[in-house]
Each structure stands twice: as structure tokens, then as C-alpha cells.
Amino acid sequence: MNDDKGHIDCSEAIYRMMEYLDGEMTAADADHLREHLLTCGPCLEEHDVDRVLKELVQRSCPCEEAPPTLRTTIMQRITTICDDGAWTSVTQVRHISEG
Numbered sequence: 001m002n003d004d005k006g007h008i009d010c011s012e013a014i015y016r017m018m019e020y021l022d023g024e025m026t027a028a029d030a031d032h033l034r035e036h037l038l039t040c041g042p043c044l045e046e047h048d049v050d051r052v053l054k055e056l057v058q059r060s061c062p063c064e065e066a067p068p069t070l071r072t073t074i075m076q077r078i079t080t081i082c083d084d085g086a087w088t089s090v091t092q093v094r095h096i097s098e099g
């Protein structure tokens with residue numbers, strides 16, 4: 001599926017985006033993700049959406065970690081977007097995050 005070590009596909013990029021934004025990735029993995037973002041517009045847009053979501057979560061829960069259910073919901077949505085290849089849905093996520 002993905003034999004080219006050092007390169008990640010869109011589904012992995014999206015799946016690991018939260019890890020990346022949380023700084024939980026190894027430096028090498030973060031490099032690979034950054035590399036993918038440079039060459040993949042939709043994933044770069046997703047990165048921006050995720051960053052907005054993350055900021056929203058932190059703002060609404062300054063004293064606590066994000067509720068696991070919220071994180072699961074977000075990840076589920078992102079995974080669904082990725083599986084469908086329907087990148088227009090990213091715009092819907094953005095609307096929700098702004099709501």
C-alpha cells in the first residue's frame with residue numbers, strides 16, 4: 001500500500017494531524033507530514049482546519065483536556081472525509097468550527 005518509506009499518504013496525514021499539532025510525533029514523522037503538506041493542498045487545508053479546531057477546544061476548556069468524545073468525533077469526521085475523498089466536506093468542518 002505504502003512501501004515508499006518516508007512518504008505518507010493522505011489518510012495517514014489526516015489521521016496523524018492531531019498528533020502533529022499536539023507535538024506528539026517524532027521529529028522524523030513530523031518531517032514526513034510537513035513534506036506531505038507542502039505537496040498536497042487538501043491536506044494543508046485540513047491542517048489549518050485542525051489547528052482552528054484545536055484552538056477552539058483549548059479556548060472552551062482552558063482548565064481541562066479536550067473531552068475524549070469530542071476528539072473522537074473530530075477524528076471520525078476527518079476519517080470519513082478521507083475515505084470518501086470528498087474534500088468539499090472540509091469546508092463543512094470549517095463551518096462547524098466557526099459556529
Ligand SMILES: [Zn+2]
Binds near residue numbers: 013
Ligand atoms: Zn494529502
